[in-house]
Amino acid sequence: MSGAVASLPEMLGRLKLTAMRDRLDGLLDEAVRRDLTLPEALALLCEAEVAHREERRIQMGLGIAKFPYVRPLEGFDFAAQPSLDPKQVRDLAACRWVANGDTLLIQGPPGVGQSHLAIALGREAVQQGYSVLFTPAMVLMTALMKGQQEGRLEERLTRYAKPKLLIVDEFGYLPLEPQAAHLFFALVSRRYERGSLLVTSNRSVSEWGTVLNDAVVATAILDRLLHHSHVLTIRGDSYRLREKRRSGLIKSNTAPAQAGASAGGRGPGFPCRPRLGSSCRLTRRAASRRAGTGSGCTEC
DSSP states (O other): OHHHHHTHHHHHHHTTOHHHHHTHHHHHHHHHHTTOOHHHHHHHHHHHHHHHHHHHHHHHHHHHHTOSSOOOGGGOOGGGOTTSOHHHHHHHTTOHHHHTTOEEEEEOSTTSSHHHHHHHHHHHHHHTTOOEEEEEHHHHHHHHHHHHHTTOHHHHHHHHHSSSEEEEEEETSSOOOHHHHHHHHHHHHHHTTTSEEEEEESSOGGGHHHHHTOHHHHHHHHHHHTTTEEEEEOOSOOHHHHHHHHTTSSOOOHHHHHHHHHHHSSOTTOOSSOOSSOOOSSOHHHHHHHHTSSOOOSOO
16 A cells, blocks of 8 residues: 555656646645545645646647737726726626637727737636637738748638637738738638637728728728627827826827817727728818817718
């Protein structure tokens, strides 16, 4: 019997129960201290192993996701972005939209936290067992175009179609070449109703035709993305510039922003909801004249 006990760490190692093996003495001491029955002690050992494997799975998933930095949802300052509904964001953190293969579009001016939210929701998806991949939009487009030039486009499309959730960050910051728009359409079509796509952008959907340099392709892409979709529109000040404004280095634009919101019912440069084929009753210029600002409704 003593020989079997002595070989217990070796047997646990062969069974790949490494957490049990590494913490065996401490766990057994705890079981004795708590006067646990044999089933209770076995449950204690199993809980340690399961917790270890779950932590290892999460860390591996976060590594595969390629997040550029750590941004947990708890660290997002909802008070600084009152246009966001915290309840809606926390509901999205449950990741039912990922399970359903839906699209999430996060749009707003630069610096208001789109990337933070994207990473935070991606981390929540990893913790819930979904495979995730994060990529800046320009890195994605470059990879697809390079793959096409090298005759490896199918390989690249397969790579980006594989994860349950693909996060494309900073879409629209730079205009794309026409060929890149067609390749992005190929990827969106491949993922349609199979995997979820999260896109952050500083452009409203009405401007995607300009970003993609092809209105027809933009309509086809949005038709698929918005079919099963959720949209978060952030209207507020840039986190990066807020402290500069407080210190007086940059002139505050709070008043114009409020005026624009009161005139059109929405933030500068963003429609209240994404719609295809819609036309705006007020042009930027007309809306600006009415509001007395340089901003206005872009769509409705």
